[in-house]
Amino acid sequence: MNLSDFCRRITGPDARLLPENHKLGARLICPEYSKSVQEVKTYPLLSQDRSFLLCWNFDSPGNLYATMMPSPENFCYHYSYSDGEYTQLHTHDYLELSYVVDGEFHQRILNKDVVFQKGELCLIDKNCLHQDCLTDQSGVVLFLGIANDMFTEIMNENSTPQKILSFLQSALLKQKDVQQFLHFRPSAGASEALDDSLLLLLKESYSPDSGSRYITKGLLFRIFRILSTQYDFSLSKEQKQTMNWIVFEEISDYIRAHFRDITIQDLVNEFHYQEDYFNRLIKRKTGLTYSAYLQQIRLERAEHLLVSTDKSIEAIADSVGYHNKGYFYKLFQEKYEETPASYRRHTR
Known part of the structure; x- marks a missing residue:
């Protein structure tokens, strides 16, 4: 029946x-x-x-x-x-x-x-x-x-x-x-x-x-x-704005929880959107591409670990997802305008 x-x-x-x-x-x-x-x-x-x-x-x-x-x-x-x-x-x-x-x-x-x-x-x-x-x-x-x-x-x-x-x-x-x-x-x-x-x-x-x-x-x-x-x-214009913020917050939380080894395919599997959707949404909310936004989260985490822990710079780089020490140094210096070691010395 x-x-x-x-x-x-x-x-x-x-x-x-x-x-x-x-x-x-x-x-x-x-x-x-x-x-x-x-x-x-x-x-x-x-x-x-x-x-x-x-x-x-x-x-x-x-x-x-x-x-x-x-x-x-x-x-x-x-x-x-x-x-x-x-x-x-x-x-x-x-x-x-x-x-x-x-x-x-x-x-x-x-x-x-x-x-x-x-x-x-x-x-x-x-x-x-x-x-x-x-x-x-x-x-x-x-x-x-x-x-x-x-x-x-x-x-x-x-x-x-x-x-x-x-x-x-x-x-x-x-x-x-x-x-x-x-x-x-x-x-x-x-x-x-x-x-x-x-x-x-x-x-x-x-x-x-x-x-x-x-x-x-x-x-x-x-x-x-x-x-x-x-x-x-279908949503009204106001509902779409609300919806976009809710989805962005979920995506952002997920990236911050898995930033060490996350890929954009992980977002596709988790949230069921196409790849380009994440770039568009993150760009609209932050002004950054997905890759730049992930890089920002990783470097902010590295900066926190440099200031608050005694971990080696190599260990910190690895813990935030950068396995190439030279590349990590390059990105960190571009963002903070000094090396990780120098940043640690003067902030502590």
Whole structure:
């Protein structure tokens, strides 16, 4: 059973149907009741170390079936709507990732109408005002709510820096006064990989068992990994500037941690950009090429060791990545206008 079939099964005729006036209905689908009110949807689970899923099935024109999980008892809620109807304007106090399983999905985000096609995703920041549009088109949409604590835990356990993970952590979580969203579009085969992971997550949340928390966290890690490597997203000019600084800081930190024997191919393997990207980014931020920037870091480290340790100059040169003593002397003298030995004598 694929993701689309499973979503339709849990929102189909076999599910326990709630009465239309059930209090949970407004949580699942809250129709617009005011043009001026801005609701803040809070995290629905008591535990902040779990994610939750909300599934919408536009079964036929004017009929929407929804369910949420995990739940003490599986259920389904039916809502009759008019074509073009909106939900109430709202924000969340958590991150929401919406995924179009089938059909297309319309949203109004920051007063902008956006259409998401099958396989595309939208990640909405906590303070981002938006509404969902209910149209007379069949389709299935999956909403994934991620508590801040769980998201932070996933970020902290990610051992390989990735541009999207860094952006989410720094730009979405830390800049709490910024309203923004990200529209993800899949590369070839990406939606199939994401479907498989979301299906496993959905099944785990629909029928939780012992260890579900750990399985869920692992699947979330996998989902964000797919987003970071197989999906593209577009940024505003301001977001791109933020993104470039975040990536530069990560690259700079990595170079400083591995300056002794690093190569530009190591950066390619670690950050998944082309070689010329690193030269362009470093040049834009420092005015130096990659080679000149690495040389500067090595010589600054050598200068520190000359002043703060009694290591021989040969040992210092080797420790910062220069195995040719003559070449090291030449570079050091060009930068500091004296030999390493002379520099050590007068600074100490």
